[in-house]
Amino acid sequence: MNKKVFLIVLLYTFCPSVFGQDNSWPLQKCITEAMKNAIEIKIEQLNVKKAQKQHNSIVNQMLPNVSFTGNQSYNFGSTIDPATNGRVSSNIQNDNFFLNAQMNLIDFKAFATAQKTKIEIEKAKAQLAIIENEYQLQILESYYQALFTQELLMIQKEQFKNAQFNLNRVTKEVEIGSKPKSDLYDIQLSFAQEELRMMETEQSLLRQKTQLFQLMNVNDVAVAEVILENAIPADSDAVNQSISNPKIKFAELNYQSIRKDTQLERANNLPTLTTYYGFSTFYYKPLNQPNAVVADFNQQISDNKNHQLGIQLNVPIFNGFRNNKRISAAKLETEKSQYAIAQEKLKVDNQIVLENQNRNNYQKLFAKLQETKSYAEASFRTSQAKFSSGVIDAIVFSSVKNQWLNAEYDLLKNKLQQHYVALKISLLNGNTF
The missing domain is CATH 1.20.1600.10 (Outer membrane efflux proteins (OEP))
Structure with a gap:
């Protein structure tokens, strides 16, 4: 001690x-x-x-902008029939889908x-x-x-x-x-x-x-x-x-x-130089017309596909x-x-x-x-x-x-x-x- x-x-x-x-x-x-x-x-x-x-780097700035849009609409009375592109007197349900891509080249x-x-x-x-x-x-x-x-x-x-x-x-x-x-x-x-x-x-x-x-x-x-x-x-x-x-x-x-x-x-x-690409399709269905014959949803989506590709110059x-x-x-x-x-x-x-x-x-x-x-x-x-x-x-x-x-x-x-x-x-x- x-x-x-x-x-x-x-x-x-x-x-x-x-x-x-x-x-x-x-x-x-x-x-x-x-x-x-x-x-x-x-x-x-x-x-x-x-x-x-x-x-944002230059590469990041130049990356494309991609967007998807979908909408559903109901048309009553005199409308455009999406199947024939003619005017008819009917009520139609219309579903549209768009995929868009845009990229600036310059x-x-x-x-x-x-x-x-x-x-x-x-x-x-x-x-x-x-x-x-x-x-x-x-x-x-x-x-x-x-x-x-x-x-x-x-x-x-x-x-x-x-x-x-x-x-x-x-x-x-x-x-x-x-x-x-x-x-x-x-x-x-x-x-x-x-x-x-x-x-x-x-x-x-x-x-x-x-x-x-x-x-x-x-x-x-x-x-x-x-x-x-x-x-x-x-x-x-x-x-x-x-x-x-x-x-x-x-x-x-x-x-x-x-x-x-x-x-x-x-x-x-x-000037700016832009390239773009668009893809769209749609589905339609007449309303209150039980005798109307239309293709099913998947068939219409496949048949109505549309592609768009282009370049745009803005001066x-x-x-x-x-x-x-x-x-x-x-x-x-x-x-x-x-x-x-x-x-x-x-x-x-x-x-x-x-x-x-x-x-x-x-x-x-x-x-x-x-x-x-x-x-x-x-x-x-x-x-x-x-x-x-x-x-x-x-x-x-x-x-x-x-x-x-x-x-x-x-x-x-x-x-x-x-x-x-x-x-x-x-x-x-x-x-x-």
Whole structure:
């Protein structure tokens, strides 16, 4: 029994990660879960499948249409006798059966339609890529906002230990009479203020993590216990600069689709060549004429068979210039779609330029922030010694300590911001996680 207890204690001591795995959420895990649960992405995936089902290839477009028609009619009074094809005064039951097949041999509209529906599949995929890209950008921003706050809270907690130490020390010194009670009031005020700021940071972190997991559509996680991983890879600046943003690709595909609309309108002015085949037969029976002699049903169906085979050429000549106007309108839509491509490229380029500028600014600030942190840390150490010896009061010491906290957080946030901007630029370039 003692051996089992020893092994359990050893496992907890040297393998804490085994028991903390579920609470650790790196950025990649968040994005993977979000992509799996996003309802909007699932809707777009169905739109892709719908576009694929709606696509008909050229061969499919050219397959014949076959239909069967049957009707039964009753003629009263003066009618045509189907047997003699002469007019008689009688009541006749007439059953007709038709089998028709029609196939287009040349149809320019079918070619354009097949090409357009193929482009629509690519458009649906590009639209899905846009939704995924924008969703990843939202997750990235939400993740790093919470990560900034989490790192700030860790720094505050670490420095709060110093505040507790100083409060306990001053309390004892006041009790033995080596310090005035006013020093205790000052340190108690500083301690309460730090505790309040830490509580506010905890509340802000909980709200931001809740928003992150709501955005991910993950509800079965204890958000308060989640730890976001602060892992900055060494190659965070190595981003692919080749731009393949899905918005640009969608605009280009939309341009191609609209060009096919113009071809469809032009196809209305082109001839179509159609072949057809028809088969028909009928059965008739005079009503209220018991003495009439007619062949039975099977005999009539066999005797009355008729076949028709032909080719039809349809050449449009004049449609009141309506189709020409539709062609002109389609050309204008094509020009508009070209401008849309240029507009999307300009938007993406401008955004990447701004993000690169932000990254350069963060990199330039990094050295200065390191220098500021070293000065603030040195100032804090000397101020701690001065405060312990009573040279400075708690108010001055608290101010120096806050400067150190701010300098340490600003440096860490700068590192995270550089990584965040690098990932954002990668997403804007069309890359995915």
